[in-house]
Amino acid sequence: AxxxxxxxxxxxxxxxxLNQEDEDKAEEALRALINDPAHFQGQESEYRKYLKxxxxxxxxxxxxxxxxxxxxxxxxxxxxxxxxxxxFNSQSRAGEIIANSLKGDFEQVNRLQxxxxxxxxxxxxxxxxxxxxxxxxxxxxxxxxEKTRSIYKDRYPTLNLIFE
Numbered sequence: 001a002x003x004x005x006x007x008x009x010x011x012x013x014x015x016x017x018l019n020q021e022d023e024d025k026a027e028e029a030l031r032a033l034i035n036d037p038a039h040f041q042g043q044e045s046e047y048r049k050y051l052k053x054x055x056x057x058x059x060x061x062x063x064x065x066x067x068x069x070x071x072x073x074x075x076x077x078x079x080x081x082x083x084x085x086x087x088f089n090s091q092s093r094a095g096e097i098i099a100n101s102l103k104g105d106f107e108q109v110n111r112l113q114x115x116x117x118x119x120x121x122x123x124x125x126x127x128x129x130x131x132x133x134x135x136x137x138x139x140x141x142x143x144x145x146e147k148t149r150s151i152y153k154d155r156y157p158t159l160n161l162i163f164e
Contacts, residue, residue, distance in 0.1 A: 005029070006032055006036075006039065008039075008040075009040075009043065009046070010033060010040050010043055010046045010047045010049075010050035010051070011046060011050055013029065013032065013033045013040075013050070013054075014030075014033060014050045014053055014054055014057075016029055017029030017030045017033065017054065017057070018057070023061060023064075023065075026061065027058065027061055030054045030057055030058040030061070031058065033050060033051065033054045034051060034054050034055060034058065037051070052078050052081070052082065052088045053088075055074045055077055055078050056074070056075075056078060056088065056091055056092065056095065058074055059071040059072075059074035059075050059078075059092075059095055059099075060095070062074070063095075063098065063099060063102060066102075068099050068100075068102055068103040069103075071095065071099045072096060072099045072100070072103075074095075075092040075093075075095040075096045075099060076092070076096065077092075078091070078092035078095075079092040079093055079096070087124055090121050090124040090125060091124075091125065091129065093112070093116045093121060094121060094125050094129050094132075094133055096112060096116075097109055097112050097113060097116070097118070097133060097136055098129075098132045098133065098136050100112065100136075101135070101136035101139055101140060102136075104143075106139065106140040106143040106144055107144075109136055109137070109139075109140040110140055110144060110148060113137065113140075118133070118155075118156075119155060119156065122156075122158070122159075130159070133159075134156075134159045134160075134161065137152050137156060137159065137161055138161055138162060138163060140152075141161065141163045142163055142164075149161075149163045
């Protein structure tokens with residue numbers, strides 16, 4: 001059954017979720033939006049936009065709860081359902097890097113920063129995402145080796161990476 005406070009418009013449901021102070025209620029409201037597309041029939045283009053926003057928001061919520069695999073699944077869903085130059089795609093690729101760093105999979109972080117052309121990706125991210133990416137790269141450089149740290153310093157001069 002849908003939650004009691006299910007809104008009839010995708011944007012209303014999304015903002016309702018954002019305004020929940022209780023994380024579990026926020027998660028429930030986001031899941032309701034993600035899992036019930038039929039509820040928003042006739043609003044497909046708005047639904048697609050708010051679906052991606054809800055997936056990204058829920059993924060970030062999962063990161064704070066330490067549910068890294070669940071977050072990775074959502075980031076990959078968004079990445080796979082958007083064009084490469086779409087801002088949602090950039091946010092989902094950044095999310096994948098951050099989630100792998102939090103998970104301690106530094107080899108994967110190192111692979112993804114290369115595959116996803118992170119220097120260009122940075123231009124499309126918020127300052128909060130850039131801070132998280134910076135931390136991810138610093139942790140990865142420390143976990144791997146001096147050569148990696150040197151490559152990152154050259155590749156990301158604007159991030160002022162500190163390895164200590």
